[in-house]
Structures are given as structure tokens and as C-alpha cells.
Amino acid sequence: MTIEPLAPGEPRRPHGPRDPGDAWVVAPTGERYWGRFGAAGLLAIDAERGVLLQHRVSWSHFGDTWALPGGARHEGESACDGALREASEEAGVPDAAVQPRVLSVFDLGYWSYTTVVGDVVRPFEPVISDPESRELAWVPVADVTEYPLHPGFAASWQGLRSLLDVRPAVIVDVANVMGSVPDGWWNDRAGAASRLISRIAELAARGVPASALELPEHTWYPEWTAVVEGQARSVAAAGAVGVDVVPAEASGDDAIAATAQRAVAAGRSATVVTSDRGLAERARDAGAAVRGARWLLDLLG
Known part of the structure; x- marks a missing residue:
């Protein structure tokens, strides 16, 4: 789960909107969350190499931390489709390379983030294909917490980790x-x-x-x-x-x-x-x- 509230005075992303979904949602308490229609990310699991993590660029919120490829959903787009599309855009994940296993939803009522946990059925090497990625890496499940994680992903990791053994x-x-x-x-x-x-x-x-x-x-x-x-x-x-x-x-x-x-x-x-x-x-x-x-x-x- 990648939650991106906009801190006071923080600049917006350096690129313009790509889709009507690329906008901030303002919480009743003032925090902002990226994705007018919610957001989604992909937790891809390779049986041999671990999970695919994205090293976020420094200009992003909580920059230089590690999280999942993901982002804003398009209007009318399912969470599963949104996560796979974002993973393709940000990490070069090929079509049909990942088979969804479970959807985990963090829902605030006015905004939601869906993590799509999926199994790699066609091995691939991730490719940096979006300016939001500084680095992409397959990380053994046991080593994930050794990385400096985005706070939102860190908060959700243990719950997600418990799902990995359920098939x-x-x-x-x-x-x-x-x-x-x-x-x-x-x-x-x-x-x-x-x-x-x-x-x-x-x-x-x-x-x-x-x-x-x-x-x-x-x-x-x-x-x-x-x-x-x-x-x-x-x-x-x-x-x-x-x-x-x-x-x-x-x-x-x-x-x-x-x-x-x-x-x-x-x-x-x-x-x-x-x-x-x-x-x-x-x-x-x-x-x-x-x-x-x-x-x-x-x-x-």
C-alpha cells in the first residue's frame, strides 16, 4: 500500500496530469491522497527471486524509499487493471506475466488503495520505463524490512506478508x-x-x-x-x-x-x-x- 498525502508546501509532481484520475483527493482532516478514483499497486511474487519493489525517485513523496509499482486508477478502471497497468508503465511488467491471487483493499471511504498480490507466471526482468522509478529490484521476502520502506507500504507489509503463503x-x-x-x-x-x-x-x-x-x-x-x-x-x-x-x-x-x-x-x-x-x-x-x-x-x- 502506497499512501501519498501531500505535506504543507510540498510541490506537486513535476509532470502534468495524464488522466482525470491523476489528481489529489482531500481528506476531511486536510490530508491529500493521490488518485481521484483511488489508487492501486502490484505486489508481484516470483517463486525464485522474491517480490518486485520500486525505489522511488527523490522528488516523490517520501522519496528515496522503496514500495510497490502503482498509482492512480483511471475512471471506471478496476483496481486489478489499474495495478497491472501502472506496473507496466513504471516497471515494464509484461502483459499476462502476473496472475492475480488476491486483492487487499485499504479503504478510507473517500479514497482507497488496492494492493494486487499476484504470482509471476512468465519470468521477466523489470525495466525502468517511467520517471517515478529510480531503481527496480527483486527482493527476497525475508529481506523486505531491511530496506527503507515508504511508510504506507511499511504499515501494510506484515498483513500482506501473511497472504503470501495462502494459495x-x-x-x-x-x-x-x-x-x-x-x-x-x-x-x-x-x-x-x-x-x-x-x-x-x-x-x-x-x-x-x-x-x-x-x-x-x-x-x-x-x-x-x-x-x-x-x-x-x-x-x-x-x-x-x-x-x-x-x-x-x-x-x-x-x-x-x-x-x-x-x-x-x-x-x-x-x-x-x-x-x-x-x-x-x-x-x-x-x-x-x-x-x-x-x-x-x-x-x-
Whole structure:
């Protein structure tokens, strides 16, 4: 979280407004916060190198400190899109290089800052592509507090740090969820599976509330896996953005149980979506939580 109240007599940034969002919000107590529509920053996590930090230029508020690439959101822009855009502008983060995992929001009512915690899925080297960056560096998680941090980021770091070890994954028994809705799926199993997976992809893009996954109170972006079997296996070739589609070579239940075991072994907080009692028992034995088909259908809306 990077909070930038303007101190009395402090000059404005040396460049002019780039967007209507590039303006100060004045608090009832007189402090000013950058971003008419709020602000957002990216906490990118590379499994090998740590987190990406930005060494701020001296003319910025609390200059020469370290924080996250981020800045003012555009009007109508989501916090996630704003954080990724700012990270691209300030640190050269390539499109699709980071997969959001969780959104952490600091909300004052009249202004908010959203930290997008995301996993690096395509390794990259950051590039100084904006005058607001003096230096960019991958910093091991354990070493972050050794740097002179921006006060706002320093205040939020421990809370953000606690989220880094939480990695939710949802594994969907597609056949079971399809079968819970008598909409004629039996006439076209592949088509019904494709439609369901498309809806899951939409859910993957907008995130899941913490209450649905019994996780810390934030918006989460789980790793989604849809297991298909029988005639529906053909949809795996088409794939889906944000959803890993796994065709079961034999028993769908066996494939789902094995996927759950692998997820738990990899440190994921795994949830299996099925209303099949036998499979639910196997999933729990593997260390996964279980939700019925109605749970997913309610989330899909």
C-alpha cells in the first residue's frame, strides 16, 4: 500500500496530469491522497527471486524509499487493471506475466488503495520505463524490512506478508455440477461442459469473496481446475482462459482425487466442488475442503 498525502508546501509532481484520475483527493482532516478514483499497486511474487519493489525517485513523496509499482486508477478502471497497468508503465511488467491471487483493499471511504498480490507466471526482468522509478529490484521476502520502506507500504507489509503463503485452488467435478441442473445437458455433454467452463472462466476473472472459501477477508483469485470425462473430454482441447481443463483418461473421480492430492502436496488450500458423497470423502481424505455443486452455481450467479 502506497499512501501519498501531500505535506504543507510540498510541490506537486513535476509532470502534468495524464488522466482525470491523476489528481489529489482531500481528506476531511486536510490530508491529500493521490488518485481521484483511488489508487492501486502490484505486489508481484516470483517463486525464485522474491517480490518486485520500486525505489522511488527523490522528488516523490517520501522519496528515496522503496514500495510497490502503482498509482492512480483511471475512471471506471478496476483496481486489478489499474495495478497491472501502472506496473507496466513504471516497471515494464509484461502483459499476462502476473496472475492475480488476491486483492487487499485499504479503504478510507473517500479514497482507497488496492494492493494486487499476484504470482509471476512468465519470468521477466523489470525495466525502468517511467520517471517515478529510480531503481527496480527483486527482493527476497525475508529481506523486505531491511530496506527503507515508504511508510504506507511499511504499515501494510506484515498483513500482506501473511497472504503470501495462502494459495487457494478449486477443482471442479464438471460432470457432477452439470448433472445437478436438468437443462438437457445429456443431449450434448461436450457443449454443456464447454458452457459451464466458460462461466467458470468468467468467475475466475472477477474473483471470489473470502467468505466463500473461508479465507482472510479479501477478494481471491483461486487456481481453477475443471476435470472433464467421457464425451466431454473433447472440450479440453479448446481450453479456457483462467481455467486448467483436465480430461480424465479413465475414472473422473480418480482424476479429481489425484488432482486434489497434488494441489494439497504443493501447499494449496484446495477445494473440491462435487455433490458425490464418495468423491467428497476421498477429497477430504486428501486434505481438501469440499463444496457441493450448488455452492459453485450460486457463485456463477
